């Protein structure tokens with residue numbers, strides 16, 4: 280198994296990478312969402328229908344799981360005027376909750392990192408629509424929850440997350456697939472099972488997406504990092520979002536590459 284690092288520029292595709300539609304209405308696709316300051320842009324790469332589907336689960340992940348980190352780190356937004364000046368924080372004491380709002384510099388910033396089992400297809404688990412998840416929090420900036428709790432004399436400090444593990448996993452699948460198309464073009468992906476998983480036609484996203492449990496593959500530096508590897512003629516992507524904060528890595532299985540592509544000079548893993 281050898282890996283391939285991806286360069287950073289835009290790549291023109293000329294068909295919808297999700298449903299292979301060809302036509303004038305194709306739009307730009309960011310492998311990593313714009314709102315996560317993502318590199319790797321694909322031009323003429325998604326049709327309006329598929330863009331609707333992918334934007335919906337990306338938006339839920341960005342707003343539900345990563346909203347505070349995007350505000351505190353002042354990451355890109357298409358609507359800067361709508362960025363809240365303060366961030367809600369939930370305090371609980373004697374069973375009673377109240378919400379206060381604190382400035383980004385006073386906010387106890389934690390990165391929520393969902394941990395999954397490895398992709399089911401690699402460990403022989405039958406496909407299932409639910410993906411089991413543990414949520415781990417990595418402290419990034421500002422005071423800790425404990426410090427805020429002591430300051431306000433409360434038992435519990437936290438933030439509200441509306442989070443669907445399946446939508447997050449689908450976001451990871453979309454990022455990994457987009458990045459792989461960015462690196463290799465669309466030719467290897469004539470038959471990848473990840474398309475149906477991204478579009479929700481295959482509900483068993485945990486079959487293809489999971490945590491990476493091997494040695495770290497991407498260094499803990501830079502914002503986002505990714506490596507594309509071959510396992511025989513299968514293509515795997517190991518993805519590390521928020522790498523500099525020592526976030527965990529994920530493995531996305533893109534399945535068998537097109538046999539003609541594997542035989543061609545373009546196959547990078549001879």
Ligand SMILES: [Zn+2]
Nearest residue numbers: 295298326329
């Ligand atoms: Zn499409």
